[in-house]
Amino acid sequence: MARNKQQTGISKESVKIVLLGEGRVGKTSLLARFIHNNFKEDQQATIQAAFMSRQLQIDSQQVEVALWDTAGQERFHSLAPLYYRDADAALLVYDISDRDTLERVRHWVKELRTMVGDDIVLTIVGNKSDLERERAVSQEEAAAFAQSIGAQHVSASAKTGQGIEAAVSGTAQMVLASRKRLGGSARPPGSTGRRPGSIVIADGPGTRTQGSSCC
Amino acid sequence: MVSTSNRDAHPQSHPLPESQPNSCTEDFEASDEEAGCASDDENFMDVGENSDTEVTYVREGVAAVVAKNERIMGRLSLIKQNRVMFLAWLPYSPGSLLPDGTFHTPPIVATAPTARDRTMYAVHPIPLSEVKAVRKHAPSFGTQHIVMVLTNGLTLPPLYFTAGGVRALFSALKEHCDLVKSAEDPSTYLINDTADPLQQSLSGLLLDGLPPSASAAFAPRTVASEAEGSNVVSQMWEGVARMTARARESTQSFLESSVLCTPPTAGGDGAALGAAQPPLNGVEWLAAEDSRAAAVAAAAADDGERVSVGEAATAVGAFELLDRDMLESATSVRNAPRPPPMHHEEFCSFLGPDGRIANEKAMRARVFYSGCEPEVRREVWKFLLGLYPADSTAAERAVILKEKKRRYATIKSQWTSIGPEQAAKWSKWRERRSRVEKDVRRTDRSQPFYRAERGRNVRMLRAILLSYAIYNYDLGYVQGMSDMVAPILFVMHDEAEAFWCFACLMEKLEANFHTDCRGMQSQLVALSSLMSILDPQLTSFLESKEATNYYFCYRWLLILFKREFSTYEEVLRLWEALWSRHVSPHFHIFMCAGVLGLHRRAIMDADLDFDGILRYCIQLSGKLDLHQVLRCAEKLALLAGTAGQDCLCAAGLT
Numbered sequence: 001m002a003r004n005k006q007q008t009g010i011s012k013e014s015v016k017i018v019l020l021g022e023g024r025v026g027k028t029s030l031l032a033r034f035i036h037n038n039f040k041e042d043q044q045a046t047i048q049a050a051f052m053s054r055q056l057q058i059d060s061q062q063v064e065v066a067l068w069d070t071a072g073q074e075r076f077h078s079l080a081p082l083y084y085r086d087a088d089a090a091l092l093v094y095d096i097s098d099r100d101t102l103e104r105v106r107h108w109v110k111e112l113r114t115m116v117g118d119d120i121v122l123t124i125v126g127n128k129s130d131l132e133r134e135r136a137v138s139q140e141e142a143a144a145f146a147q148s149i150g151a152q153h154v155s156a157s158a159k160t161g162q163g164i165e166a167a168v169s170g171t172a173q174m175v176l177a178s179r180k181r182l183g184g185s186a187r188p189p190g191s192t193g194r195r196p197g198s199i200v201i202a203d204g205p206g207t208r209t210q211g212s213s214c215c
Numbered sequence: 216m217v218s219t220s221n222r223d224a225h226p227q228s229h230p231l232p233e234s235q236p237n238s239c240t241e242d243f244e245a246s247d248e249e250a251g252c253a254s255d256d257e258n259f260m261d262v263g264e265n266s267d268t269e270v271t272y273v274r275e276g277v278a279a280v281v282a283k284n285e286r287i288m289g290r291l292s293l294i295k296q297n298r299v300m301f302l303a304w305l306p307y308s309p310g311s312l313l314p315d316g317t318f319h320t321p322p323i324v325a326t327a328p329t330a331r332d333r334t335m336y337a338v339h340p341i342p343l344s345e346v347k348a349v350r351k352h353a354p355s356f357g358t359q360h361i362v363m364v365l366t367n368g369l370t371l372p373p374l375y376f377t378a379g380g381v382r383a384l385f386s387a388l389k390e391h392c393d394l395v396k397s398a399e400d401p402s403t404y405l406i407n408d409t410a411d412p413l414q415q416s417l418s419g420l421l422l423d424g425l426p427p428s429a430s431a432a433f434a435p436r437t438v439a440s441e442a443e444g445s446n447v448v449s450q451m452w453e454g455v456a457r458m459t460a461r462a463r464e465s466t467q468s469f470l471e472s473s474v475l476c477t478p479p480t481a482g483g484d485g486a487a488l489g490a491a492q493p494p495l496n497g498v499e500w501l502a503a504e505d506s507r508a509a510a511v512a513a514a515a516a517d518d519g520e521r522v523s524v525g526e527a528a529t530a531v532g533a534f535e536l537l538d539r540d541m542l543e544s545a546t547s548v549r550n551a552p553r554p555p556p557m558h559h560e561e562f563c564s565f566l567g568p569d570g571r572i573a574n575e576k577a578m579r580a581r582v583f584y585s586g587c588e589p590e591v592r593r594e595v596w597k598f599l600l601g602l603y604p605a606d607s608t609a610a611e612r613a614v615i616l617k618e619k620k621r622r623y624a625t626i627k628s629q630w631t632s633i634g635p636e637q638a639a640k641w642s643k644w645r646e647r648r649s650r651v652e653k654d655v656r657r658t659d660r661s662q663p664f665y666r667a668e669r670g671r672n673v674r675m676l677r678a679i680l681l682s683y684a685i686y687n688y689d690l691g692y693v694q695g696m697s698d699m700v701a702p703i704l705f706v707m708h709d710e711a712e713a714f715w716c717f718a719c720l721m722e723k724l725e726a727n728f729h730t731d732c733r734g735m736q737s738q739l740v741a742l743s744s745l746m747s748i749l750d751p752q753l754t755s756f757l758e759s760k761e762a763t764n765y766y767f768c769y770r771w772l773l774i775l776f777k778r779e780f781s782t783y784e785e786v787l788r789l790w791e792a793l794w795s796r797h798v799s800p801h802f803h804i805f806m807c808a809g810v811l812g813l814h815r816r817a818i819m820d821a822d823l824d825f826d827g828i829l830r831y832c833i834q835l836s837g838k839l840d841l842h843q844v845l846r847c848a849e850k851l852a853l854l855a856g857t858a859g860q861d862c863l864c865a866a867g868l869t
Contacts, residue, residue, distance in 0.1 A: 016826075023694060024653040042660040042668070045694045047778060048770035051830045073650075073694045078732055082766055082829075100646075 014064040015172045021093035022101040023072030026127040029158035088175040089121035096126045097134035122151035123171045129157040268296045268555040272387035276378035279336045299552040301340035306333045308563030334573035337564035340554035350403045558588040570609025583797035586788045599794040600719040623711035651680045658697040675710045693728040741866035762825040767832040768807045781837040809848035
């Protein structure tokens with residue numbers, strides 16, 4: 001997103017990151033760990049969305065990271081464009097103990113590339129790395145997939161706290177780098193060919209073209 | 216003999232260990248049917264709204280005489296709630312509430328006139344401010360009795376104190392209101408009638424807006440008050456300045472709100488305006504550009520904690536432009552004091568001799584305005600949700616319940632009988648089951664009722680959701696459903712009953728959960744057009760932000776504000792108000808309008824964009840004042856009137 005002018009007059013970067021992924025992969029828990037440094041086994045399911053933000057220091061620069069947490073269940077898929085339409089980056093989260101959740105990440109990648117374009121920075125996060133014994137998706141496979149789509153891959157655990165800082169700050173860093181590349185300053189809104197507000201949810205699953213199946 | 220019972224009739228006798236064996240699909244059915252446990256029941260009883268309610272006087276054996284030698288015995292009581300006194304006389308019920316929350320009705324002698332008349336004679340709590348006078352009859356022979364005259368002129372049937380206690384009633388009355396012996400008739404006492412002209416005029420005003428009859432059960436009424444209304448505002452504010460501390464206390468709540476909705480005055484500008492313009496109606500009314508925005512603001516500000524004189528004056532100006540009928544109905548909203556929640560005895564007084572609800576509308580209104588005590592919630596909700604037809608007799612309900620329990624057992628066996636080898640060949644079911652299980656473990660776990668992860672209540676929740684997932688296989692399980700079931704199960708304390716109540720609810724909400732979002736879409740459209748007539752200013756602000764899709768209200772609409780209130784007490788109170796369908800069957804949409812109305816200033820002042828509004832709305836969770844929002848929504852529903860109904864209809868809501 002665009003940068004904010006602070007009262008001090010110093011411009012401050014802000015980065016909007018949306019979390020996407022199947023229900024119960026741990027999106028909200030990752031955020032809770034990142035923002036509050038806590039973990040709840042019985043974190044309630046997200047209905048609609050949640051929002052959190054935190055200041056990060058990246059390359060001696062203050063960056064405000066705004067994180068949007070979304071409802072994971074396929075049935076709420078049609079709401080997702082509201083959250084990702086002007087996001088700078090997406091954390092695509094899967095559960096390393098559940099193969100199907102990686103499949104869902106693949107759908108998200110396709111959808112984001114189609115709907116938002118190539119500018120959105122993608123990071124694939126394999127959550128629940130503490131459940132190593134139940135691992136159903138190998139590191140190598142996920143990393144290879146990430147590489148094939150030009151995304152980074154991070155292994156994380158909301159429970160232990162592993163990997164989350166790296167995932168978020170790494171993603172924010174890439175957003176800043178890509179901004180620099182694109183013109184040395186904050187990207188003016190709409191410069192990526194997205195049409196904010198143009199995504200209409202009225203006709204149901206507008207994202208069905210992605211071939212995503214319903215539960 | 217009609218009685219209903221089920222296996223959890225004595226919940227206390229089944230203490231539940233905190234931890235239960237692992238809840239795999241296969242080991243479920245044996246204990247599932249039982250509901251409730253000792254610790255749960257403590258929580259169950261904790262939920263009530265009566266923290267501010269105090270019974271200040273009770274007299275047993277007070278009778279209404281309906282015919283010669285034909286008495287209805289009952290209990291007279293004075294109840295104080297939030298500094299407002301209510302008087303009630305409720306006949307003793309022939310039925311009784313069983314520990315499982317269902318009703319037991321003994322054999323009825325249908326010919327006894329008292330049985331028929333019980334529901335008619337009941338005096339549901341009326342504010343004392345509505346009682347004008349009490350006349351005491353103390354004959355040398357015979358029973359002492361009193362006759363009450365209400366401010367609207369209605370005289371209530373005499374109440375006979377078969378066990379004495381008239382004197383105690385008068386001392387109790389003296390303690391809580393101004394009681395003056397009439398100069399003309401020493402046995403008549405005037406209530407709230409003081410020599411102080413200021414207070415007289417104030418109490419006169421207060422009385423005028425109140426619902427006129429006890430049996431009206433607090434439905435908003437419009438009362439024209441031209442005679443009283445002259446210079447109301449100036450009088451009022453002068454009054455406030457001069458008022459004594461005591462008078463202030465008794466009239467404060469009235470003053471705080473009344474100024475905003477002062478009826479057009481007889482000789483004042485309001486009347487002149489009204490004469491110059493024919494009464495506006497419907498959409499014409501809505502064409503008065505500025506007034507509409509102010510209406511929302513006023514409705515919102517009315518409920519706000521601090522209302523400045525300046526704001527109030529502006530709002531009065533706006534309200535004077537409004538259609539008179541709407542204005543008056545909106546006016547009555549703030550005037551009616553809310554009686555305490557409906558308790559068991561009072562609910563019984565709504566039931567006729569065969570257990571039919573004698574006046575369903577009044578009962579629903581009662582629920583809308585005050586809610587239920589936890590003890591009757593279980594039974595009342597079955598009516599509200601449609602599990603019991605309103606005109607069903609107690610005998611019919613017992614049959615319905617029995618049949619439903621049998622049906623539930625059948626539905627449940629459809630999934631409990633899926634063995635591992637069958638499940639292995641049925642990925643769709645496995646996936647669905649896993650979704651339910653994942654969500655059940657994280658539904659309302661902060662509530663004591665669901666604290667034990669492998670406890671009985673969590674397992675019942677799971678069983679209900681899985682049963683529903685197979686009962687309505689086309690819809691399946693969607694996130695949000697567990698949010699709806701959890702409080703229902705908490706109230707029902709019975710798996711089968713909770714299942715059917717949820718199934719009834721889903722008949723109405725199902726479209727919300729469909730893949731095509733059509734249910735949500737039509738509600739959002741309805742909200743959008745409603746807002747455009749109620750608050751054009753906020754609407755055009757939202758237009759400028761491309762935010763008129765109202766998606767920031769999504770969660771509110773999807774699960775009926777469940778996540779916006781953190782205590783079950785609030786959620787239950789809210790839901791029964793919604794399900795009473797008293798003001799509107801789509802009252803939750805007016806709730807959305809109400810919340811937006813209450814926060815419109817903050818949203819516009821901060822110049823929030825869509826993301827900002829969404830953030831703002833999400834973060835309102837746990838910060839809303841339920842009663843404020845309910846009252847605000849009620850006002851908006853009344854202000855919107857038929858135009859509002861048209862909005863809902865046009866969006867496909869019936």
